Amino acid sequence: MAMNESNNAWAKGIAFGMEAGTVxxxxxxxxxxxxxxxxDTEAMLLIQLLAFKQAERNDFPSIGQxxxxxxxxxxxxxPVIRGLLKEGWISIDEAVDEATGIRSEHYNLSGMYKRLGEWLVAQQPNASGRRTTETDPAPEAQEEQERNLFVIFEKEFARPLSPMECETISGWVDQDRYPEELIRLALKEAVFAGKVHFRYIDRILLEWSRNRVRTAEDVKAYAQRFRGGMR
Structure with missing residues:
Protein backbone atom coordinates (compact mmCIF):
# COMPACT_ATOMS: atom_id res chain seq x y z
CA MET A 1 0.00 0.00 0.00
CA ALA A 2 2.81 2.39 0.91
CA MET A 3 4.59 1.50 -2.34
CA ASN A 4 1.48 2.34 -4.39
CA GLU A 5 1.14 5.71 -2.61
CA SER A 6 4.78 6.45 -3.31
CA ASN A 7 4.36 5.53 -6.98
CA ASN A 8 1.25 7.70 -7.24
CA ALA A 9 3.06 10.67 -5.70
CA TRP A 10 5.97 10.15 -8.09
CA ALA A 11 3.63 9.95 -11.08
CA LYS A 12 1.80 13.11 -10.01
CA GLY A 13 5.11 14.90 -9.63
CA ILE A 14 6.21 13.85 -13.12
CA ALA A 15 2.85 14.88 -14.57
CA PHE A 16 3.05 18.28 -12.91
CA GLY A 17 6.56 18.79 -14.19
CA MET A 18 5.57 17.90 -17.76
CA GLU A 19 2.58 20.25 -17.61
CA ALA A 20 4.83 23.07 -16.41
CA GLY A 21 6.76 22.78 -19.68
CA THR A 22 10.37 22.20 -20.65
CA VAL A 23 13.23 24.51 -21.55
CA ASP A 40 27.76 30.23 -11.84
CA THR A 41 25.55 33.31 -11.55
CA GLU A 42 26.12 34.35 -15.18
CA ALA A 43 25.37 30.86 -16.49
CA MET A 44 22.22 30.59 -14.36
CA LEU A 45 21.08 34.02 -15.53
CA LEU A 46 21.35 32.90 -19.16
CA ILE A 47 19.37 29.77 -18.32
CA GLN A 48 16.69 31.84 -16.56
CA LEU A 49 16.40 34.14 -19.58
CA LEU A 50 15.87 31.04 -21.73
CA ALA A 51 13.24 29.82 -19.26
CA PHE A 52 11.33 33.11 -19.26
CA LYS A 53 11.44 33.22 -23.05
CA GLN A 54 10.50 29.62 -23.82
CA ALA A 55 8.21 28.59 -20.97
CA GLU A 56 6.60 31.90 -19.99
CA ARG A 57 6.71 33.84 -23.28
CA ASN A 58 8.38 36.72 -21.45
CA ASP A 59 11.17 38.18 -23.57
CA PHE A 60 12.07 40.96 -21.14
CA PRO A 61 11.72 39.93 -17.48
CA SER A 62 12.47 42.71 -15.03
CA ILE A 63 15.60 42.66 -12.91
CA GLY A 64 13.32 42.20 -9.90
CA GLN A 65 11.74 39.10 -11.44
CA PRO A 79 26.15 44.31 -12.59
CA VAL A 80 25.90 40.71 -13.84
CA ILE A 81 23.56 41.78 -16.65
CA ARG A 82 25.87 44.65 -17.55
CA GLY A 83 28.76 42.22 -17.73
CA LEU A 84 26.92 39.87 -20.09
CA LEU A 85 25.93 42.84 -22.26
CA LYS A 86 29.51 44.06 -22.35
CA GLU A 87 30.87 40.62 -23.21
CA GLY A 88 28.34 40.19 -26.02
CA TRP A 89 26.51 37.22 -24.51
CA ILE A 90 23.21 39.08 -24.67
CA SER A 91 21.86 42.30 -26.13
CA ILE A 92 18.70 44.34 -25.71
CA ASP A 93 16.67 45.04 -28.82
CA GLU A 94 13.88 47.55 -29.24
CA ALA A 95 10.76 46.90 -31.32
CA VAL A 96 7.88 49.14 -32.34
CA ASP A 97 4.36 47.82 -32.85
CA GLU A 98 3.31 49.14 -36.27
CA ALA A 99 -0.36 49.20 -35.31
CA THR A 100 -0.08 50.98 -31.96
CA GLY A 101 3.32 52.63 -32.14
CA ILE A 102 4.14 51.21 -28.70
CA ARG A 103 7.84 50.55 -28.12
CA SER A 104 9.00 47.44 -26.33
CA GLU A 105 12.33 45.89 -25.41
CA HIS A 106 13.45 42.28 -25.29
CA TYR A 107 16.59 40.32 -24.51
CA ASN A 108 18.30 38.97 -27.61
CA LEU A 109 20.19 35.74 -26.90
CA SER A 110 21.73 35.33 -30.35
CA GLY A 111 25.05 36.54 -28.91
CA MET A 112 25.06 33.56 -26.57
CA TYR A 113 24.63 31.10 -29.43
CA LYS A 114 27.32 32.92 -31.41
CA ARG A 115 29.78 32.79 -28.53
CA LEU A 116 29.08 29.10 -27.95
CA GLY A 117 29.51 28.34 -31.65
CA GLU A 118 32.75 30.29 -31.91
CA TRP A 119 34.13 28.54 -28.85
CA LEU A 120 33.24 25.09 -30.19
CA VAL A 121 34.85 25.88 -33.54
CA ALA A 122 37.96 27.12 -31.74
CA GLN A 123 38.29 23.72 -30.04
CA GLN A 124 38.68 21.97 -33.38
CA PRO A 125 42.28 21.28 -34.47
CA ASN A 126 43.51 23.55 -37.27
CA ALA A 127 45.87 22.59 -40.06
CA SER A 128 48.82 22.46 -37.67
CA GLY A 129 46.95 20.13 -35.34
CA ARG A 130 46.65 22.78 -32.64
CA ARG A 131 43.46 24.30 -31.32
CA THR A 132 42.73 27.82 -32.45
CA THR A 133 42.54 29.02 -28.86
CA GLU A 134 46.14 27.96 -28.35
CA THR A 135 47.41 30.50 -30.89
CA ASP A 136 44.76 33.24 -31.02
CA PRO A 137 44.79 35.63 -28.05
CA ALA A 138 41.47 36.60 -26.47
CA PRO A 139 40.36 40.21 -27.05
CA GLU A 140 41.14 41.17 -23.45
CA ALA A 141 42.31 44.68 -24.37
CA GLN A 142 38.93 45.62 -25.84
CA GLU A 143 37.07 44.12 -22.88
CA GLU A 144 39.22 46.15 -20.47
CA GLN A 145 38.57 49.26 -22.55
CA GLU A 146 34.81 48.88 -22.32
CA ARG A 147 35.00 48.08 -18.61
CA ASN A 148 36.88 51.33 -17.98
CA LEU A 149 34.27 53.28 -19.92
CA PHE A 150 31.47 51.80 -17.81
CA VAL A 151 33.25 52.93 -14.65
CA ILE A 152 33.87 56.44 -16.02
CA PHE A 153 30.24 56.88 -17.09
CA GLU A 154 28.85 55.57 -13.80
CA LYS A 155 31.09 58.02 -11.94
CA GLU A 156 29.86 60.98 -14.02
CA PHE A 157 26.22 59.89 -13.84
CA ALA A 158 26.57 59.17 -10.09
CA ARG A 159 24.54 55.99 -10.46
CA PRO A 160 24.75 52.49 -11.95
CA LEU A 161 24.13 52.33 -15.69
CA SER A 162 21.02 50.62 -17.02
CA PRO A 163 21.35 47.59 -19.34
CA MET A 164 20.32 49.76 -22.32
CA GLU A 165 23.00 52.34 -21.46
CA CYS A 166 25.63 49.60 -21.24
CA GLU A 167 24.46 48.33 -24.62
CA THR A 168 24.83 51.84 -26.05
CA ILE A 169 28.43 52.12 -24.86
CA SER A 170 29.24 48.67 -26.23
CA GLY A 171 27.71 49.72 -29.55
CA TRP A 172 29.90 52.81 -29.70
CA VAL A 173 32.98 50.64 -29.24
CA ASP A 174 32.07 47.45 -31.14
CA GLN A 175 29.86 48.71 -33.96
CA ASP A 176 30.68 52.39 -34.47
CA ARG A 177 34.36 51.86 -33.68
CA TYR A 178 34.67 55.13 -31.80
CA PRO A 179 38.03 55.37 -29.99
CA GLU A 180 37.78 55.30 -26.19
CA GLU A 181 39.44 58.70 -26.04
CA LEU A 182 36.72 60.17 -28.27
CA ILE A 183 33.92 58.71 -26.14
CA ARG A 184 35.48 60.15 -22.99
CA LEU A 185 35.80 63.56 -24.66
CA ALA A 186 32.16 63.45 -25.79
CA LEU A 187 31.13 62.70 -22.21
CA LYS A 188 33.28 65.62 -21.05
CA GLU A 189 31.57 67.91 -23.59
CA ALA A 190 28.15 66.79 -22.34
CA VAL A 191 29.12 67.43 -18.71
CA PHE A 192 30.46 70.87 -19.63
CA ALA A 193 27.20 71.69 -21.47
CA GLY A 194 25.10 70.43 -18.57
CA LYS A 195 23.42 67.83 -20.78
CA VAL A 196 24.59 64.56 -19.28
CA HIS A 197 22.40 62.08 -21.14
CA PHE A 198 23.15 59.45 -23.74
CA ARG A 199 21.23 61.02 -26.64
CA TYR A 200 23.27 64.19 -26.41
CA ILE A 201 26.55 62.26 -26.20
CA ASP A 202 25.52 60.15 -29.17
CA ARG A 203 24.78 63.29 -31.20
CA ILE A 204 28.24 64.65 -30.37
CA LEU A 205 29.91 61.42 -31.50
CA LEU A 206 27.85 61.33 -34.69
CA GLU A 207 28.73 64.93 -35.51
CA TRP A 208 32.42 64.27 -34.91
CA SER A 209 32.28 61.13 -37.05
CA ARG A 210 30.71 63.04 -39.94
CA ASN A 211 33.50 65.60 -39.71
CA ARG A 212 36.25 62.96 -39.43
CA VAL A 213 37.12 63.88 -35.86
CA ARG A 214 38.95 60.90 -34.35
CA THR A 215 41.50 62.19 -31.82
CA ALA A 216 41.81 64.79 -29.06
CA GLU A 217 43.76 66.99 -31.47
CA ASP A 218 40.95 66.68 -34.02
CA VAL A 219 38.42 67.69 -31.37
CA LYS A 220 40.45 70.76 -30.46
CA ALA A 221 40.87 71.77 -34.11
CA TYR A 222 37.19 71.18 -34.84
CA ALA A 223 36.16 73.30 -31.86
CA GLN A 224 38.42 76.13 -33.03
CA ARG A 225 36.97 75.99 -36.54
CA PHE A 226 33.44 75.97 -35.11
CA ARG A 227 34.13 78.98 -32.90
CA GLY A 228 35.79 80.76 -35.81
CA GLY A 229 32.70 80.22 -37.93
CA MET A 230 30.47 81.67 -35.23
CA ARG A 231 32.26 85.03 -35.34
Missing amino acids: NVPYPLLVHYRKLRLS LESRMDMAPGTLA
Whole structure:
Protein backbone atom coordinates (compact mmCIF):
# COMPACT_ATOMS: atom_id res chain seq x y z
CA MET A 1 0.00 0.00 0.00
CA ALA A 2 2.81 2.39 0.91
CA MET A 3 4.59 1.50 -2.34
CA ASN A 4 1.48 2.34 -4.39
CA GLU A 5 1.14 5.71 -2.61
CA SER A 6 4.78 6.45 -3.31
CA ASN A 7 4.36 5.53 -6.98
CA ASN A 8 1.25 7.70 -7.24
CA ALA A 9 3.06 10.67 -5.70
CA TRP A 10 5.97 10.15 -8.09
CA ALA A 11 3.63 9.95 -11.08
CA LYS A 12 1.80 13.11 -10.01
CA GLY A 13 5.11 14.90 -9.63
CA ILE A 14 6.21 13.85 -13.12
CA ALA A 15 2.85 14.88 -14.57
CA PHE A 16 3.05 18.28 -12.91
CA GLY A 17 6.56 18.79 -14.19
CA MET A 18 5.57 17.90 -17.76
CA GLU A 19 2.58 20.25 -17.61
CA ALA A 20 4.83 23.07 -16.41
CA GLY A 21 6.76 22.78 -19.68
CA THR A 22 10.37 22.20 -20.65
CA VAL A 23 13.23 24.51 -21.55
CA ASN A 24 15.87 23.83 -24.17
CA VAL A 25 19.28 24.76 -22.80
CA PRO A 26 22.37 24.50 -25.05
CA TYR A 27 24.41 21.53 -23.90
CA PRO A 28 27.79 23.33 -24.34
CA LEU A 29 26.56 26.06 -21.98
CA LEU A 30 25.86 23.50 -19.24
CA VAL A 31 29.07 21.56 -19.73
CA HIS A 32 31.63 24.20 -20.63
CA TYR A 33 30.44 27.44 -19.04
CA ARG A 34 33.47 27.53 -16.74
CA LYS A 35 35.85 27.22 -19.69
CA LEU A 36 33.89 30.01 -21.35
CA ARG A 37 34.77 32.20 -18.34
CA LEU A 38 31.20 32.40 -17.10
CA SER A 39 30.48 32.39 -13.39
CA ASP A 40 27.76 30.23 -11.84
CA THR A 41 25.55 33.31 -11.55
CA GLU A 42 26.12 34.35 -15.18
CA ALA A 43 25.37 30.86 -16.49
CA MET A 44 22.22 30.59 -14.36
CA LEU A 45 21.08 34.02 -15.53
CA LEU A 46 21.35 32.90 -19.16
CA ILE A 47 19.37 29.77 -18.32
CA GLN A 48 16.69 31.84 -16.56
CA LEU A 49 16.40 34.14 -19.58
CA LEU A 50 15.87 31.04 -21.73
CA ALA A 51 13.24 29.82 -19.26
CA PHE A 52 11.33 33.11 -19.26
CA LYS A 53 11.44 33.22 -23.05
CA GLN A 54 10.50 29.62 -23.82
CA ALA A 55 8.21 28.59 -20.97
CA GLU A 56 6.60 31.90 -19.99
CA ARG A 57 6.71 33.84 -23.28
CA ASN A 58 8.38 36.72 -21.45
CA ASP A 59 11.17 38.18 -23.57
CA PHE A 60 12.07 40.96 -21.14
CA PRO A 61 11.72 39.93 -17.48
CA SER A 62 12.47 42.71 -15.03
CA ILE A 63 15.60 42.66 -12.91
CA GLY A 64 13.32 42.20 -9.90
CA GLN A 65 11.74 39.10 -11.44
CA LEU A 66 15.16 37.63 -12.21
CA GLU A 67 16.50 38.41 -8.73
CA SER A 68 13.43 36.79 -7.15
CA ARG A 69 13.79 33.70 -9.34
CA MET A 70 17.48 33.38 -8.51
CA ASP A 71 16.98 34.30 -4.82
CA MET A 72 19.39 37.23 -5.06
CA ALA A 73 19.36 40.44 -3.03
CA PRO A 74 17.99 43.56 -4.76
CA GLY A 75 20.61 45.39 -6.76
CA THR A 76 23.04 42.46 -7.02
CA LEU A 77 22.02 41.23 -10.47
CA ALA A 78 22.31 44.49 -12.43
CA PRO A 79 26.15 44.31 -12.59
CA VAL A 80 25.90 40.71 -13.84
CA ILE A 81 23.56 41.78 -16.65
CA ARG A 82 25.87 44.65 -17.55
CA GLY A 83 28.76 42.22 -17.73
CA LEU A 84 26.92 39.87 -20.09
CA LEU A 85 25.93 42.84 -22.26
CA LYS A 86 29.51 44.06 -22.35
CA GLU A 87 30.87 40.62 -23.21
CA GLY A 88 28.34 40.19 -26.02
CA TRP A 89 26.51 37.22 -24.51
CA ILE A 90 23.21 39.08 -24.67
CA SER A 91 21.86 42.30 -26.13
CA ILE A 92 18.70 44.34 -25.71
CA ASP A 93 16.67 45.04 -28.82
CA GLU A 94 13.88 47.55 -29.24
CA ALA A 95 10.76 46.90 -31.32
CA VAL A 96 7.88 49.14 -32.34
CA ASP A 97 4.36 47.82 -32.85
CA GLU A 98 3.31 49.14 -36.27
CA ALA A 99 -0.36 49.20 -35.31
CA THR A 100 -0.08 50.98 -31.96
CA GLY A 101 3.32 52.63 -32.14
CA ILE A 102 4.14 51.21 -28.70
CA ARG A 103 7.84 50.55 -28.12
CA SER A 104 9.00 47.44 -26.33
CA GLU A 105 12.33 45.89 -25.41
CA HIS A 106 13.45 42.28 -25.29
CA TYR A 107 16.59 40.32 -24.51
CA ASN A 108 18.30 38.97 -27.61
CA LEU A 109 20.19 35.74 -26.90
CA SER A 110 21.73 35.33 -30.35
CA GLY A 111 25.05 36.54 -28.91
CA MET A 112 25.06 33.56 -26.57
CA TYR A 113 24.63 31.10 -29.43
CA LYS A 114 27.32 32.92 -31.41
CA ARG A 115 29.78 32.79 -28.53
CA LEU A 116 29.08 29.10 -27.95
CA GLY A 117 29.51 28.34 -31.65
CA GLU A 118 32.75 30.29 -31.91
CA TRP A 119 34.13 28.54 -28.85
CA LEU A 120 33.24 25.09 -30.19
CA VAL A 121 34.85 25.88 -33.54
CA ALA A 122 37.96 27.12 -31.74
CA GLN A 123 38.29 23.72 -30.04
CA GLN A 124 38.68 21.97 -33.38
CA PRO A 125 42.28 21.28 -34.47
CA ASN A 126 43.51 23.55 -37.27
CA ALA A 127 45.87 22.59 -40.06
CA SER A 128 48.82 22.46 -37.67
CA GLY A 129 46.95 20.13 -35.34
CA ARG A 130 46.65 22.78 -32.64
CA ARG A 131 43.46 24.30 -31.32
CA THR A 132 42.73 27.82 -32.45
CA THR A 133 42.54 29.02 -28.86
CA GLU A 134 46.14 27.96 -28.35
CA THR A 135 47.41 30.50 -30.89
CA ASP A 136 44.76 33.24 -31.02
CA PRO A 137 44.79 35.63 -28.05
CA ALA A 138 41.47 36.60 -26.47
CA PRO A 139 40.36 40.21 -27.05
CA GLU A 140 41.14 41.17 -23.45
CA ALA A 141 42.31 44.68 -24.37
CA GLN A 142 38.93 45.62 -25.84
CA GLU A 143 37.07 44.12 -22.88
CA GLU A 144 39.22 46.15 -20.47
CA GLN A 145 38.57 49.26 -22.55
CA GLU A 146 34.81 48.88 -22.32
CA ARG A 147 35.00 48.08 -18.61
CA ASN A 148 36.88 51.33 -17.98
CA LEU A 149 34.27 53.28 -19.92
CA PHE A 150 31.47 51.80 -17.81
CA VAL A 151 33.25 52.93 -14.65
CA ILE A 152 33.87 56.44 -16.02
CA PHE A 153 30.24 56.88 -17.09
CA GLU A 154 28.85 55.57 -13.80
CA LYS A 155 31.09 58.02 -11.94
CA GLU A 156 29.86 60.98 -14.02
CA PHE A 157 26.22 59.89 -13.84
CA ALA A 158 26.57 59.17 -10.09
CA ARG A 159 24.54 55.99 -10.46
CA PRO A 160 24.75 52.49 -11.95
CA LEU A 161 24.13 52.33 -15.69
CA SER A 162 21.02 50.62 -17.02
CA PRO A 163 21.35 47.59 -19.34
CA MET A 164 20.32 49.76 -22.32
CA GLU A 165 23.00 52.34 -21.46
CA CYS A 166 25.63 49.60 -21.24
CA GLU A 167 24.46 48.33 -24.62
CA THR A 168 24.83 51.84 -26.05
CA ILE A 169 28.43 52.12 -24.86
CA SER A 170 29.24 48.67 -26.23
CA GLY A 171 27.71 49.72 -29.55
CA TRP A 172 29.90 52.81 -29.70
CA VAL A 173 32.98 50.64 -29.24
CA ASP A 174 32.07 47.45 -31.14
CA GLN A 175 29.86 48.71 -33.96
CA ASP A 176 30.68 52.39 -34.47
CA ARG A 177 34.36 51.86 -33.68
CA TYR A 178 34.67 55.13 -31.80
CA PRO A 179 38.03 55.37 -29.99
CA GLU A 180 37.78 55.30 -26.19
CA GLU A 181 39.44 58.70 -26.04
CA LEU A 182 36.72 60.17 -28.27
CA ILE A 183 33.92 58.71 -26.14
CA ARG A 184 35.48 60.15 -22.99
CA LEU A 185 35.80 63.56 -24.66
CA ALA A 186 32.16 63.45 -25.79
CA LEU A 187 31.13 62.70 -22.21
CA LYS A 188 33.28 65.62 -21.05
CA GLU A 189 31.57 67.91 -23.59
CA ALA A 190 28.15 66.79 -22.34
CA VAL A 191 29.12 67.43 -18.71
CA PHE A 192 30.46 70.87 -19.63
CA ALA A 193 27.20 71.69 -21.47
CA GLY A 194 25.10 70.43 -18.57
CA LYS A 195 23.42 67.83 -20.78
CA VAL A 196 24.59 64.56 -19.28
CA HIS A 197 22.40 62.08 -21.14
CA PHE A 198 23.15 59.45 -23.74
CA ARG A 199 21.23 61.02 -26.64
CA TYR A 200 23.27 64.19 -26.41
CA ILE A 201 26.55 62.26 -26.20
CA ASP A 202 25.52 60.15 -29.17
CA ARG A 203 24.78 63.29 -31.20
CA ILE A 204 28.24 64.65 -30.37
CA LEU A 205 29.91 61.42 -31.50
CA LEU A 206 27.85 61.33 -34.69
CA GLU A 207 28.73 64.93 -35.51
CA TRP A 208 32.42 64.27 -34.91
CA SER A 209 32.28 61.13 -37.05
CA ARG A 210 30.71 63.04 -39.94
CA ASN A 211 33.50 65.60 -39.71
CA ARG A 212 36.25 62.96 -39.43
CA VAL A 213 37.12 63.88 -35.86
CA ARG A 214 38.95 60.90 -34.35
CA THR A 215 41.50 62.19 -31.82
CA ALA A 216 41.81 64.79 -29.06
CA GLU A 217 43.76 66.99 -31.47
CA ASP A 218 40.95 66.68 -34.02
CA VAL A 219 38.42 67.69 -31.37
CA LYS A 220 40.45 70.76 -30.46
CA ALA A 221 40.87 71.77 -34.11
CA TYR A 222 37.19 71.18 -34.84
CA ALA A 223 36.16 73.30 -31.86
CA GLN A 224 38.42 76.13 -33.03
CA ARG A 225 36.97 75.99 -36.54
CA PHE A 226 33.44 75.97 -35.11
CA ARG A 227 34.13 78.98 -32.90
CA GLY A 228 35.79 80.76 -35.81
CA GLY A 229 32.70 80.22 -37.93
CA MET A 230 30.47 81.67 -35.23
CA ARG A 231 32.26 85.03 -35.34
